[in-house]
Amino acid sequence: MSETLLEMRKITKRFPGVLANDRISFDLLRGEVHALVGENGAGKTTLMKILYGLYSPDSGSISIKGGKLSIKNPKEAINSGIGMVHQHFMLIPPFTVLENIIIGEETQKFGILNEEKPAEKIRGLMEKNGLIVDINTKVEDIPVGIQQRVEILKILYRGAEILVFDEPTAVLTPQEAEELFKTFRQLTAQGKGIIFISHKLDEVLEIADRITVIRKGQVVKTLDGNEASKSLIAELMVGKPVLLEVKRPDVSPGRVILEVRNLDLKDYRKIAVLNDVSFTVHSGEVYGIAGVEGNGQTELISVIAEAAPIEHGDILLDGESVVNWDVRKRRDAGISHIPEDRHKYGLLLPFTLAENLTLGMHHKKPFVNSFQIINRKKIQEHARRVISIFDIRTPSELTPALALSGGNQQKVIVARELSAEPKLLLAAQPTRGVDIGATEFIHNQLMEAKKEGRAILLVSADLDEVMSLSDRIGVMYKGKIIKEFTREETTKEEIGFYMMGEKEHARN
Amino acid sequence: MPGIKLRFDRYKLLEIFAPVAGFLASIVVLLIIVIVVGESPGEALVAIYKFSLSSSAKVATILSVSIPLFFAGIAVAFAFQSGVFNIGAEGQYYFGGLIGAMAGIYLHLPAFIHIPVVILFSMAGGALWALIPAILKVTKNVHEVITTIMFNSIALALVNYLVNGPLSGLGQGKSLEPQTAKIQSTALFGKLNGFFRMLGWNVPDYVYLDYSLIVAVITGFIVWFVLFRMRHGFEIRAIGISLDVSRYSGMKVKQLQLSAFVISGALSGLIGLQEIFAIRGYYTYGIASGLGFDGIAIALIGKNSPLGVVFASLLFAFLKQAGYGLQFYTSVPNSVIYVITGLMILFIVVINEIVAAYIRTLRKKEAV
Ligand SMILES: Nc1ncnc2c1ncn2[C@@H]1O[C@H](COP(=O)(O)OP(=O)(O)OP(=O)(O)O)[C@@H](O)[C@H]1O
Ligand SMILES: [Mg+2]
Secondary structure: OOOEEEEEEEEEEEEOOEEEEEEEEEEEEOOOEEEEEEOOOOOHHHHHHHHOOOOOOOEEEEEEOOEEEOOOOHHHHHHOOEEEEOOOOOOOOOOEHHHHHHOOOOOEEOOEEOOHHHHHHHHHHHHHHOOOOOOOOEHHHOOHHHHHHHHHHHHHHOOOOEEEEEOHHHHOOHHHHHHHHHHHHHHHHOOOEEEEEOOOHHHHHHHOOEEEEEEOOEEEEEEEHHHOOHHHHHHHHHOOOOOOOOOOOOOOOOOEEEEEEEEEEEOOOOOEEEEEEEEEEEOOOEEEEEOOOOOOHHHHHHHHHOOOOOOEEEEEEOOEEOOOOOHHHHHHOOEEEEOOOHHHHHOOOOOEHHHHHHOOOOOOOOOEOOOOEEOHHHHHHHHHHHHHHOOOOOOOOOOEHHHOOHHHHHHHHHHHHHHOOOOEEEEEOOOOOOOHHHHHHHHHHHHHHHHOOOEEEEEOOOHHHHHHHOOEEEEEEOOEEEEEEEHHHOOHHHHHHHHOOHHHHHHO | OHHHHHHHHHHHHHHHHHHHHHHHHHHHHHHHHHHHOOOOHHHHHHHHHHHHOOOHHHHHHHHHHHHHHHHHHHHHHHHHHOOOOOOOHHHHHHHHHHHHHHHHHHOOOOHHHHHHHHHHHHHHHHHHHHHHHHHHHHHHOOOHHHHHHHHHHHHHHHHHHHHHOOOOOOOOOOOOOOOOOOOOHHHOOOEOHHHHHHOOOOOOOOOOOEHHHHHHHHHHHHHHHHHHHEHHHHHHHHHHHOHHHHHHOOOOHHHHHHHHHHHHHHHHOOOOHHHHHHHHOOOOOOOOOOHHHHHHHHHHHOOOOHHHHHHHHHHHHHHHHHHHHHHHHOOOOHHHHHHHHHHHHHHHHHHHHHHHHHHHHHHHHHOO
16 A cells, blocks of 8 residues: 555635535545536535645635645645646746746755756656746747646745646647656656546546546545546536536538638748638538648637638638628627637626626627616626526626636636627637536537537547547648548548548648 | 626626725825824824815816816826827827917917907817827837837927926016916906806905816716717727727728727817916916826826816825825825825826726626
8 A cells, every 4th residue: 555645634624605615625646637527616626725825714624644734735735746838827927847847946045046966857757757948938939738837847946746637638638648648657657646636537547547437526446547437537526427518419411601712821921721721601500620730720710710810711701701790899799709719808807707708798788788888787698697507607697707617717718609699600729628418518518509500610629529429520620621521431540540640641 | 787887886886886995095095104204194184175175166176186187187088998008198288288388379369259269279289299100100110108208308309398398478577487478368268156156155365266277177078978978089099999809890900090099189288278278377387287197196096087087186186185284284295295195196096907906807807
């Protein structure tokens, strides 16, 4: 039996209107990956923030390697060997990787920064853990997956033994996730302990030695990794059996809603990010874009939704070119958008849920009257309705958006964009960070929207999601749609093959 | 839920407590300085009291002094709500006041039209002076702090030149201070002192509680209504939170910034009303200066909310009066008094910020 690194006992934390953690007990052994799963708002992040000294518990105790202690702030947490990789990275973009890692721990002599020693130490850590990064590049120039490595190096540099990962894979491609798990294995082999939070149960089953399920702030059960199954975990999480499948309605696609013609786009360095992209999406149809992240999907969505200027080509909504329209005109004409980065683009965090749920329609009746005066009653009614339909877990519609759990924030955005009753819905990673029950619900809502004759353009890093929802699938590679399939005529393997650009090479 | 209400109230209380704490701390510093310069702290306190709260006349004076401060605060706060740092209220009221005064001097209208007209001209002048920095910001991305500071100097120089040169009214008046011609009586602001006396508040004649007080009350209400009850204000507050989110939801971010900036300029134009149309009756570049900068501190202490600005401007008016009190009743040198009022403001702002930061961490710990 290996040593207990961490023991949290009977942790209770109450927020106004919510009991977020209700006598939760949780422990972590040396050399194990202990997964923490539960519905959105179950209290996972809260528990971890307590461990990291960001929240203070109302009651309960924490001991590390047998010694009881109270952690008042992140500094103390770090000193006790706890490291946390937040879902939103805490890096300083214009600083180099090296500077980001040593920040706050600089070694200096007469006020002059010594970068030699730290660089050596970091190289050692990189080799030992398979976390290879060029330490002299700026963080703003490296992709998300690599930034995460920097975060991990940062906490290892500070000597962490207990590593907390709150939904680390939500922003990763499946390949990057595999890399991360390799790193997990190397870390546990060195005797570190890892707490892993994820809504992707396949991943949890793959990597976790033990799995603790929490529901509504309470521990339901701690399972052994090899005695668990997806349906068992799901049932424990939700409290009743979960179907885990979408009912795809039989809808025959109608007229063309979105037509994209020969779209070209270059980025600020004059590198082509979209290259002669053409496709159509019909009413009542889901068009899925598959592809490794960073192959132009983000840019494609942003030229349609956000009115980003294009080099060449045309975008037609219901036969009308929207290229010269601003965002408001596009929205008013029936384009809705679930953005990929919900914090940056989706929510006004200090504003109430009610206000956030009408954002983008807030200028229309009945939310304002003819004199442009806000009708707060209507806004709140609308909010209450949407909150109950979408099962958003919140004390009230007047709660600020920042008080919601990550998954519930995502539900707010999905609910808002669907309640606008769009002609065309641009859904980028619509279920990122959302629990399985809610994922199922969102999928069914999308199918409902399809039944109502809406056109849906879906971008997702999750190939299963693309496969199960789409009628047609376009594979994007290096800014091009290199192949288009109907769902029936292809397989996951074949799409994966195209995603790597293999067929393109074969052809040349 | 009742729990939420309670929490909110507790933080509100702390927030209100912040300026009070800053105020008390600044009094302590004041007493220390007074002791250092060799005066009796007791006498100093008496002096302050005598000059600020000792009689209804003194209280009325504070209210009177707070009027231009209120306009300054609300002008800056409006821009702050949208994330625009309008440091140019100073230049905007110099210029706005001049335009308003021109309308008062050269237009011939009956009083019931003339007064609204000079108010609107003052606002238009202020707006105009904000317009160029605003356009530079939204089209060329030139930071407003730099442009507005430069425009403050330009306004000062321009007004100085105009009042000494083309618009000089010397020869009519007896004063040697460079000034414009007299504003027509139809555009002068009458006093409300009689009205207050009727209500039983004994406001002596030398205190200026004039029409600008009415303008202030109406302005405060309109600003509150626009910001918190109208779509335009909602969008202005939204861009103050996140430009990206606002843009994604279809708001015309640049237009909103421009309008918030220009409205802030228009509000700045009101700062000079009392001095020009009630107190002096002519325009001079010697109208009280520095109010635009006071406005920044007032907006900060008032948390950019109209009601907060009301309290903050009263507090500032009190500080100013306290300064005069020291000047009159003690032998504390003038320069030291400026230091003291400056320090008091600094203390209030700093303690305010410390408490705000403390509330933020409390919120983090307990949330909401
Ligand atoms: N800062 C806060 N203020 C008020 N309530 C909060 C705050 N943070 C979390 N909560 C509430 O506490 C509960 C637990 O939230 P938490 O973020 O721990 O959930 P989670 O399990 O991490 O969910 P998700 O899977 O969606 O990230 C939720 O009901 C949430 O609304
Ligand atoms: Mg969470």
